[in-house]
Amino acid sequence: MSDYNFAYLDEQTKRMIRRAILKGVAVPGYQVPFASREMPMPYGWGTGGVQVTAACLTPEDTLKVIDQGADDTTNAVSIRKFFEKTADVAVTEKTAEATIIQTRHRIPEVTLTEDQILVYQVPMPEPLRFLEPSEVETRKMHALQDYGLMHVKLYEDIARHGEIATAYSYPVMVEDRYVMSPSPIPKFDNPKLESAALQLFGAGREQRIYAVPPFTKVVSLDFDDYPFDPSKAPHPCALCAAEDSYLDEVITDDQGTRMFVCSDTDFCADRRAAQEGEAA
Amino acid sequence: MAAVYLDGGFKDPARDAAHAFRAALQAMARPGRIETVAGVAPPAPCSVAAGALLVTLCDTTTPIYLAPSHDTEGLRGWITFHTGAPFTGPEHAMFGLGTWAALAAVTRFSPGTAEYPDRSATLIVELGELSTNGATLSGPGIRTIARLSLPEVAAFQQNRRRFPLGFDTYLTCGDRLAGLPRSTRVEG
Numbered sequence: 001m002s003d004y005n006f007a008y009l010d011e012q013t014k015r016m017i018r019r020a021i022l023k024g025v026a027v028p029g030y031q032v033p034f035a036s037r038e039m040p041m042p043y044g045w046g047t048g049g050v051q052v053t054a055a056c057l058t059p060e061d062t063l064k065v066i067d068q069g070a071d072d073t074t075n076a077v078s079i080r081k082f083f084e085k086t087a088d089v090a091v092t093e094k095t096a097e098a099t100i101i102q103t104r105h106r107i108p109e110v111t112l113t114e115d116q117i118l119v120y121q122v123p124m125p126e127p128l129r130f131l132e133p134s135e136v137e138t139r140k141m142h143a144l145q146d147y148g149l150m151h152v153k154l155y156e157d158i159a160r161h162g163e164i165a166t167a168y169s170y171p172v173m174v175e176d177r178y179v180m181s182p183s184p185i186p187k188f189d190n191p192k193l194e195s196a197a198l199q200l201f202g203a204g205r206e207q208r209i210y211a212v213p214p215f216t217k218v219v220s221l222d223f224d225d226y227p228f229d230p231s232k233a234p235h236p237c238a239l240c241a242a243e244d245s246y247l248d249e250v251i252t253d254d255q256g257t258r259m260f261v262c263s264d265t266d267f268c269a270d271r272r273a274a275q276e277g278e279a280a
Numbered sequence: 281m282a283a284v285y286l287d288g289g290f291k292d293p294a295r296d297a298a299h300a301f302r303a304a305l306q307a308m309a310r311p312g313r314i315e316t317v318a319g320v321a322p323p324a325p326c327s328v329a330a331g332a333l334l335v336t337l338c339d340t341t342t343p344i345y346l347a348p349s350h351d352t353e354g355l356r357g358w359i360t361f362h363t364g365a366p367f368t369g370p371e372h373a374m375f376g377l378g379t380w381a382a383l384a385a386v387t388r389f390s391p392g393t394a395e396y397p398d399r400s401a402t403l404i405v406e407l408g409e410l411s412t413n414g415a416t417l418s419g420p421g422i423r424t425i426a427r428l429s430l431p432e433v434a435a436f437q438q439n440r441r442r443f444p445l446g447f448d449t450y451l452t453c454g455d456r457l458a459g460l461p462r463s464t465r466v467e468g
Contacts (some may be wrong), residue, residue: 006294015339018301019374022337023398025309026448026461028420032398056305058298114310143394175420175463177444196423198309213309213421213463 007054008086013037017055017209021200024211029174030142031125031208039204046079046104047204049121053102056117056200057083062090064098069106069246069263076104095266105168107189109245109267112197114214120183122203125210127171127181147179150221158226170228173219174212182218188230188246193218235260240271285357288321290335296320300336308448308459311417312426314410316456323354329452330377330404335362337402338375343368345389347378349406370401376447377404380431387438391445391462400462401447407431410453416467417460428458433468440465 005011013035020034039047057063065080067073071093079102080091092098095108102119112118128138131149141147150171157165170187174180182193183201193199199212212218222228233247238259245267247260262268290296296319303315322331338344344365346355359365370376370388383403392400407429414429415436428451430436439446439462446462460466 006298011293011297012339014297014301015337016341018305019337019342020398021305022308022402022448023400025305025421026463027397027444028463030397030444033396056302058302059295139395198305211309213461215423216420 004086006059006087007057007083008039009037009051009054013051014055017051020209021052021055021211024200024209025198025213027178028212028216029172029178029180029210031203031210033207034209036204036207040082041078043205044123045075046102046121048202048206048209049102049104049119049204050079050082050202051204052200052202052209053079053083053100053119054087056100056119057087057089059087059089061099062092062097064092064095064101064266065103066101066106066108066264066266067104068248069108069267070265072265093266094270095264105184105186106246106263107185107192107195109262109264111192112195114196116197118195118197118199120185120199120201122181122183122201122208123205124169125181125183125201125203125206125208127169127179142178145177147173150179151223154221154223158223164222164226164228167231171221173221175217176219179221180210180212180218186232186246187220187228188232190218190220190228191230233260237262237268240268240275242268242271284323284354285361288323288331288358289362290319297336300332303457304333304336304450304459307450307457308421308461310421310426311419311460311464312412312422312428312458314412314456314458318455323352323358325350325352325406326355326358326377327406327452328455329457330406330450331358332455333404333450333452333457334359334365334375334377338363338365340364340366342374343372345370345373345376345378345401347376347382349379349382350377373401375402375404377406379406386435386447389447391439391442391447394445397444397446400445403447403449405431405449405451407451407453410451410456410458417464418467419464420461422464428460430460430466433466436460436464436466 067076220228317332389401
């Protein structure tokens, strides 16, 4: 066992984060301010998600960490090792085996269950920030449910590009009350925000925590004549042939040859293992 | 301070609090689900579940209101030793503890502000019986409907009407607890 307090953070900090999480759960989509701590990793590497995960972990948990769907990228590997070292918890790459999944910018393809908690790393929790730079103003807009500016932004997208051009971090309305940023997940993942799993969002640098409880109504903003479209690249996965998963475009040589592969590495590996099993 | 207050806290604070918080989180995220907690032995009349919530969530930054049903010297001493939380009236409390009758009128507790609805009270209501019978619940955290033995329906309906303002509630009985966030719609 390490010499760290369980899950790294001191107990006073955990209590503060836990109170913020509970208020976030009670008011779905509302951003609760919290006193984010300096973590042993830079802002932008998931300090918010790490603090939320640390506050929720129990010794019996099995943790999975993904970065853009992949378990084997630097960010995911470091955070997984961090909690192996400081909390001595079991880790896994299998989505179905995990009880807590910390994610950067994806929701796993496999449907999550009631026994799982999904923790998002959030760089910019305020969906209105690029429209209104003042926190005082955006807070007032949320209080008054004044979201006209966001609809104007989506309308201007249509006027300029012929469609809503936002492809990731696509704003949603939670429980008919708060407009919320789902973090920079592709809009392909937006329908999965209505889930059986509890979803917690942590923004370290911006010092905000928010939540979407299970079975909460989450609607992607759109217009009657321009309905929300969770689009994806029109290709099957080059490795597992999945037609219904979110794809990464990978450049494979200097001549511009490219392939499309599943962004969710565990989903893709599972499918390939199953296909090999059938072939053998 | 009498030595009697010193016992009854978490033996392994980090891990025991982690377990208690997970139970509290699941309860608040899934109204109608009853969770079990352990690890504390608060003095009467405080239940194990209420004691675990206090030790897990309260510290010197969270004023507590003890309703007349729970305002005993023994419990004050225990809470002070294990959390350091100051005691206050209902208007300024972040946490309120008592029986439903003793906590009335619940409109005295802070519902937060329009810009900061998180600055609201959390009530810990001690019940003689806690079961998944009774009032019908729907809303966030509930697939279709859930049921919970609430001490009253009208007060929670009134609380829901001012959403996103409102207090959040834990119902406790022995070592079991259930959550009732302000977002839940309650029908008799």
